[in-house]
Amino acid sequence: MSVERALEGAGTFLDDRLHAARGVRVLLRKVFPDHWSFLLGEIILYSFIILLLTGTFLTLWFQPSMTDVIYHGSYIPLRGVRMSEAYASTLNISFDVRGGLLIRQIHHWAADLFMAAIMAHMIRVFFTGAYRKPREINWLIGIVLFTLGMFEGLFGYSLPDDLLSGAGLRITEGILQSLPIVGTYLAFFLFGGPFPGHLIIPRLYILHVLVIPGLILALVTVHLFLMFHQKHTQMPGKGRTNTNVVGAPMYPYFMAKTGAFFFFTFAALALAATFTQINPIWLYGPYNPVAMSAGSQPDFYMGALEGSLRMFPAWQWVMFGHTWAFNVFVPALLPLGIVFGGAAIWPFLEQWITGDRSEHHLNDRPRNAPTRTALGIAMITFYGVLWAEGANDIIANHLDIPLYTTTWIARVAWLVAPILAYIITKRICLGLQRKDRHLLEHGVETGIIRQLPGGEFIEETRPVDEEALAVLTSRTLPPPPPALEAAEGEVPPPGMRGALGKVRERLYNVVTESIPLPDSHGNGHGNGHTLEAVGADEHDQPSLPAGSGQSDGGNQH
Amino acid sequence: MSWITARRRHPAAGYLVVAFVLVLIGTAYAVITGGSASASSPVSANSAQIAQGRNLFLEDCATCHGMFAQGVSGQAPGLIGVGAAAVDFQVSTGRMPAAKLGAENPRKPPRLTPSQTRAVAAYIQSLGGGPPIPSAAQVSTYGANVGLGQQLFVANCAACHNFVGAGGTLTDGKYAPALTQSTPTQIYEAMLTGPEAMPVFNDLTVTPQEKRDIIAYVTQVRALPNPGGFSLGRIGPVTEGLVAFLGLLFFMVLAALWITAKHGKAHE
Numbered sequence: 001m002s003v004e005r006a007l008e009g010a011g012t013f014l015d016d017r018l019h020a021a022r023g024v025r026v027l028l029r030k031v032f033p034d035h036w037s038f039l040l041g042e043i044i045l046y047s048f049i050i051l052l053l054t055g056t057f058l059t060l061w062f063q064p065s066m067t068d069v070i071y072h073g074s075y076i077p078l079r080g081v082r083m084s085e086a087y088a089s090t091l092n093i094s095f096d097v098r099g100g101l102l103i104r105q106i107h108h109w110a111a112d113l114f115m116a117a118i119m120a121h122m123i124r125v126f127f128t129g130a131y132r133k134p135r136e137i138n139w140l141i142g143i144v145l146f147t148l149g150m151f152e153g154l155f156g157y158s159l160p161d162d163l164l165s166g167a168g169l170r171i172t173e174g175i176l177q178s179l180p181i182v183g184t185y186l187a188f189f190l191f192g193g194p195f196p197g198h199l200i201i202p203r204l205y206i207l208h209v210l211v212i213p214g215l216i217l218a219l220v221t222v223h224l225f226l227m228f229h230q231k232h233t234q235m236p237g238k239g240r241t242n243t244n245v246v247g248a249p250m251y252p253y254f255m256a257k258t259g260a261f262f263f264f265t266f267a268a269l270a271l272a273a274t275f276t277q278i279n280p281i282w283l284y285g286p287y288n289p290v291a292m293s294a295g296s297q298p299d300f301y302m303g304a305l306e307g308s309l310r311m312f313p314a315w316q317w318v319m320f321g322h323t324w325a326f327n328v329f330v331p332a333l334l335p336l337g338i339v340f341g342g343a344a345i346w347p348f349l350e351q352w353i354t355g356d357r358s359e360h361h362l363n364d365r366p367r368n369a370p371t372r373t374a375l376g377i378a379m380i381t382f383y384g385v386l387w388a389e390g391a392n393d394i395i396a397n398h399l400d401i402p403l404y405t406t407t408w409i410a411r412v413a414w415l416v417a418p419i420l421a422y423i424i425t426k427r428i429c430l431g432l433q434r435k436d437r438h439l440l441e442h443g444v445e446t447g448i449i450r451q452l453p454g455g456e457f458i459e460e461t462r463p464v465d466e467e468a469l470a471v472l473t474s475r476t477l478p479p480p481p482p483a484l485e486a487a488e489g490e491v492p493p494p495g496m497r498g499a500l501g502k503v504r505e506r507l508y509n510v511v512t513e514s515i516p517l518p519d520s521h522g523n524g525h526g527n528g529h530t531l532e533a534v535g536a537d538e539h540d541q542p543s544l545p546a547g548s549g550q551s552d553g554g555n556q557h
Numbered sequence: 558m559s560w561i562t563a564r565r566r567h568p569a570a571g572y573l574v575v576a577f578v579l580v581l582i583g584t585a586y587a588v589i590t591g592g593s594a595s596a597s598s599p600v601s602a603n604s605a606q607i608a609q610g611r612n613l614f615l616e617d618c619a620t621c622h623g624m625f626a627q628g629v630s631g632q633a634p635g636l637i638g639v640g641a642a643a644v645d646f647q648v649s650t651g652r653m654p655a656a657k658l659g660a661e662n663p664r665k666p667p668r669l670t671p672s673q674t675r676a677v678a679a680y681i682q683s684l685g686g687g688p689p690i691p692s693a694a695q696v697s698t699y700g701a702n703v704g705l706g707q708q709l710f711v712a713n714c715a716a717c718h719n720f721v722g723a724g725g726t727l728t729d730g731k732y733a734p735a736l737t738q739s740t741p742t743q744i745y746e747a748m749l750t751g752p753e754a755m756p757v758f759n760d761l762t763v764t765p766q767e768k769r770d771i772i773a774y775v776t777q778v779r780a781l782p783n784p785g786g787f788s789l790g791r792i793g794p795v796t797e798g799l800v801a802f803l804g805l806l807f808f809m810v811l812a813a814l815w816i817t818a819k820h821g822k823a824h825e
């Protein structure tokens with residue numbers, strides 16, 4: 001019997017019982033757009049899978065216990081030293097388990113890549129406006145995943161109970177304790193007594209290998225399901241509209257590509273782990289509550305938190321019979337609160353300001369939303385200043401700047417740099433828009449100079465090609481605010497009345513500031529407006545029902 | 558600059574004398590009880606050597622430290638009572654003679670030869686007390702406990718010098734240097750004399766035996782291989798984060814660009 005017949009038989013057997021063929025067919029015909037930035041999310045997924053696999057390997061050997069032991073393993077410099085079982089077992093993984101160090105290093109590099117890719121993915125989604133309706137829920141899930149990842153990583157690098165992880169735990173305890181009124185109790189509950197106690201490592205272990213990965217896995221599933229259901233957004237281009245998805249079908253193209261991409265991720269991590277040492281806990285030594293090392297830093301995804309703690313002045317007062325450690329809880333909660341809270345409310349704030357409640361499936365080019373882009377860059381600058389301040393001792397040491405100077409630079413830059421970044425970015429975006437407008441009006445310069453009969457020289461230009469035209473004219477402006485539509489003397493609608501209405505109108509003008517497209521290219525309303533000049537594609541009608549362009553989109557490629 | 562020296566010298570003088578006496582007693586004790594090695598007595602000096610040292614001092618040091626090593630206010634501290642160990646440390650690490658007055662004197666190739674250095678040290682020692690240059694036996698790491706040394710180093714030194722002695726930054730533009738080139742004698746002397754911002758670790762806080770453990774750790778950790786691959790400078794997670802972004806993420810973006818690039822017209 002041939003292999004095909006056997007496979008066919010198995011397929012029929014399964015289909016008769018699961019009725020899965022229809023679903024599978026839909027799945028296989030699913031269209032995925034081809035843009036590199038859409039693969040950033042996949043890096044997250046694949047590094048998470050690698051974290052699950054390598055983490056499971058580590059659980060086979062890791063002992064989450066604070067019991068004192070004397071080390072007798074094969075790392076000679078630490079022989080005879082008293083340490084916790086957790087630390088000893090991590091030494092054991094590193095030096096006595098076959099392949100243990102490699103897996104440990106893959107696990108840690110994968111954690112770093114996971115968080116780096118989350119940041120990059122989030123930045124991509126923000127700047128292209130892909131978070132807009134109907135994808136706000138996925139945006140929020142992403143923010144939760146980011147925070148969960150931070151905690152997962154913090155708990156992970158606390159497990160080996162080495163000098164650095166102990167320092168991290170001490171800071172965690174300090175932050176908990178600083179919370180007004182409840183802080184002392186919270187810290188007491190987490191550690192089950194005074195610091196460090198014997199309970200913290202087993203507790204972090206359960207959080208690290210079960211609770212948080214479970215939450216992350218669940219949220220990733222919802223995230224992907226929603227993405228699948230709502231379909232991908234796409235970058236503007238020829239034939240791409242708000243109502244179709246252009247790209248390659250899932251099978252075989254996308255599957256081959258994404259499969260290859262998984263192997264790229266795995267290869268990158270395996271290479272990094274083979275050739276670059278990460279978290280050499282044997283050099284840090286076992287945790288010792290009275291010791292501290294220069295250059296004690298958290299992993300990079302906690303760096304901004306570390307920076308804001310370092311930057312904040314030592315304000316601490318006793319009020320109402322309690323100590324209020326402003327120097328800890330304010331920098332611990334406020335700056336990251338601004339970043340994450342700001343990110344969470346922005347989609348809704350933008351909707352409220354612009355009054356744009358329509359669905360968006362075609363992404364913005366960052367320059368075409370100057371205010372959003374500028375706000376994003378300002379936020380990144382804000383975060384970046386805190387981040388750099390988190391490594392200020394290393395920077396001071398290697399760039400020969402006095403330590404306190406770096407702190408003062410950060411204290412000023414924290415407020416000033418984001419504002420500058422905002423202004424500069426907005427100028428750049430508007431400048432790029434002007435350039436686009438110039439291209440549309442005057443065409444592409446060909447470099448051919450011609451002399452007119454009158455003796456004047458002109459450079460010949462040709463109109464931009466269809467692809468470029470589709471990209472350049474992909475701008476969508478939100479509908480005008482109701483108040484502007486209301487005629488003279490009419491009562492403005494409720495949303496625009498009073499002081500709040502005034503604020504909203506102001507914000508509307510800021511958020512929608514743009515260089516208009518040339519007149520012949522429409523007023524920018526509606527999506528993917530293409531022009532008579534090159535002949536509009538017939539499918540480019542904004543009135544098409546949402547989603548109907550999906551399957552034929554797949555064939556256009 | 559001068560306020561540091563003023564502060565360091567005046568109120569501390571009494572304590573220093575006590576410390577020196579203790580060190581002397583400790584050293585004598587070590588010499589008497591530990592006399593296993595023949596070279597165990599502190600380096601001894603004769604009058605010819607002292608005279609040579611005085612000449613060298615007048616040439617190279619007196620402009621800052623004064624004709625009689627009494628110190629010049631606003632320029633350099635007096636050296637009476639700092640001991641031969643301090644001179645040997647400062648001169649053999651190239652810190653003295655100082656080139657210019659900065660926040661800190663960096664390590665540089667020594668100007669004086671070892672025998673000249675010993676001569677100046679003998680001269681300063683002859684002016685009155687202070688810890689002598691440690692003997693070869695005192696700094697020997699033979700039989701020392703590296704594991705204990707690691708723990709002592711982390712508890713006493715790593716806060717300034719980092720966990721493997723890669724160095725770190727301090728306040729006011731000062732820094733704790735990397736310990737990658739210090740000889741066992743220099744490490745011992747640094748602990749004994751506490752140069753600049755470094756505290757003195759007398760034999761009560763860190764016993765002579767513990768000093769040898771520390772020396773063993775500092776000198777051996779340099780040679781420890783990095784079983785995990787390239788060390789990234791052994792300065793903690795900052796460089797790891799850089800590699801994660803500039804190496805890993807960057808590589809993955811390149812891979813994404815390559816995968817999504819249109820290769821020929823295969824699927825049209």
Ligand code: HEM
Pocket residue numbers: 048051052054055056058059062090093104107108111114149152153155156157158159160208209213216278279
């Ligand atoms: C997003 C997911 C995860 C992140 C960000 C993460 C991060 C980390 C980090 C940074 C470490 C310290 C590694 C080191 O010693 O250098 C660690 C340790 C560990 N992780 Fe994870 N991890 C994740 C998921 C998991 C999962 C799913 C498991 C188990 C099923 C796991 C099991 C472990 C174990 C047992 C250790 C301690 C052993 C050791 O430190 O070598 N991890 N994790």
